[in-house]
Amino acid sequence: MLLNPTFIKLNKIPLGLILLNLILYCFFSYDLVRTEYLKLIIFYALLFVLFYQLVKRLKNNLQLLTYISFGFRAAFILAIPNLSQDFYRFIWDGRIILEGLNPYLYTVEYFINEGEFPIAQAQELREGMGVLNASHYTNYPPINQLCFIIAGLFAGKSILGAVIVMRLIIIAADFGTLYFGKRLLEKLRIPAHNIFWYILNPFIIIELTGNLHFEGVMIFFLVWSLYLLYTGKWQWAAVVLALSISVKLIPLIFLPLFFQWFMKFKEGGAKDSTSLNLIRLVVFYAIVVIVTIVLFLPFYSPEFINNYSETVALWFQNFEFNASIYYIARAIGYTFRGYNEIAIIGKIIPIVIFIITLIITFFRRNKSIIELITAMLLVLSIYYFTTTTVHPWYIATLLILSVFTKYKFPLVWSFVIILSYLAYINLNKADKSENLYIIALEYAIVYGVFIWEVFIKKAPEKELLNHS
Structure with missing residues (x-):
């Protein structure tokens, strides 16, 4: 017993x-x-x-x-999230779809301003999510919307009921991450208990289960895809990766990194020809793209692409929170131009990330599964270091990737990320700007560990290569 x-x-x-x-x-x-x-x-x-x-x-x-x-x-089962308002929008989107409306075509404010209340508890949901969220089109991909629909099906008139349903979905996804993550660790001969640096981490429990962020579902599909890729089922890995992208778009950034994995592809013990490997790579990408497009098709309309791209662009050119290098660039812009340069900087950041991703793709060894995952970790870290917005739950993807490497800076970040919730503490209560001293403390710790592990200590992954 x-x-x-x-x-x-x-x-x-x-x-x-x-x-x-x-x-x-x-x-x-x-x-x-x-x-x-x-x-x-x-x-x-x-x-x-x-x-x-x-x-x-x-x-x-x-x-x-x-x-x-x-x-x-x-x-957390019966708790209403206390650190995030996003779940109100999740419930709204799910119920809107069940009413036969496309959530990508209407903002919440559109209905409220028209005096229309198309779903149960519409006014309460609008007040809960806040003006900022209500004034923009939804940016949640189709598999994420499916989760919202399920909540609407089982709890169409209860906010707490919808919260419970979504929470159970996220917990189920964590079970899947534990299962496939543990199996992949065992195949790589890495201690299986490493998966609990993610599964048992209070940051993951609070931000995903507690605050209902669906990074947990995206991560489940990502880990499952990596497991399938490692076990040779690369076609199914592509399908599952598309499911991950259809929960959160962030795995799109990893696509170029698969190049070297397919270039060294072996079948029957002998390395295949370059042309055959290129064909496999193209088919892999084609499956990812086609499945993703098919999942979006039920929501397609002439206005969809414009609305969705406009909403995604907001994260680069309008919103700013808990950033690091971007804030330095913003300060330089203020010094020389006298105003916030986010519109310009926000357009430069994706270009910089794309170039860095290509450099890591072609000039860094990414042939083993551990090297591939490490490349993913580094690319995503650089993206978060340079982007305009880093909400706490974003770090979850870094944390799960680090489980398969020797890098610990994401684990450290999962601890100090709590400081981002203090960003708006200012002695002057009229000042609504972020407290940059708190943000500086957070990133000083993160960058310190990152620089130590990546550039000074170097090379943790080399200790694992013989297992991959």
Whole structure:
């Protein structure tokens, strides 16, 4: 028995840590207000310390780590997210689709301004999501919308009911990530307990299960795709990668990196010809593109492309939050031009990222699965270092990729990212701008670890290459 007296006696400290974790998660989910900054930091820091201790002490008991990982998630089941308003838009989109309307063609404000309330609790959802979200077209891809539809089907008139359904979907995705992530680690002969640096991490539990961010579903498909790719099922890997892209667009940035993987393709022990490998690569890309397009087709209309591209562009040219290098570029722009250069800088950033991605694709060795995943980690890190907006939940993808490498800076970032919630603490309450000292502290820590691991210590991945 898992909890017999002998087991309890031998594991008093871990069981105490588990109980304390549960208590803290209950306080975090039901008793915390976002503006209670001191409580937020204290709770999060304690949870992180306890998480680190649990993984270290129980790394040889993966079954118990699995039980407690999902036990901690269960603490959030009945909680309304307290650190994010995005879920109100999720519920709106799902219910709008069930009413036969295309969420990519209408903003929430359109209906409210017309005095129309096309779904249950429309006014309440609009007030919950806020003016900014309500005034823009939705930017959530079709598989993400499917999750919203499922919530609408099972809870069409209850906000809490919809929250519970979406939370169960995200938890189910975490089960999938655990399953395929653990299997891939075992095949690579990397300690299987590494997956719990992601699964048990309080950052993941709070941001995904707690705050209902669907990066968890996107990550499930991404890890599944990598597992299929490694086991030789590259056609199915392409299909599943398209599903990942259709939850969140971010995996699109990884597509060029597959070039070297296919160029070294072997079948039957001998390396295939370059032309045959190129054909495989083209077919892989074609499958990804075709499946993604097919998934978007039910929402297509002449206005769709314009509305969707306009909404995606906002993240580069209008929004700014918790950035690093961009803020330096913005300060330089203010010095020489006297105004915010986000419209110009936002157009340059994608070009810079594209060039860096091509450099890593063609001039860095990416032939093994660990090298490929490491390349993904580096490209995505550079993107987040340079972009205008880095919300906390974005870091989840870096964290899962780091599980398959020796890099730890994403784990460190998953701890200090909590500082981004303090960004709007200013002594002058009339000042609504971000506190750049807090952001500077966050990035000083992250960049310090990143530079140490990538440029000074160097090369963790080399220790793993013989396993891939």
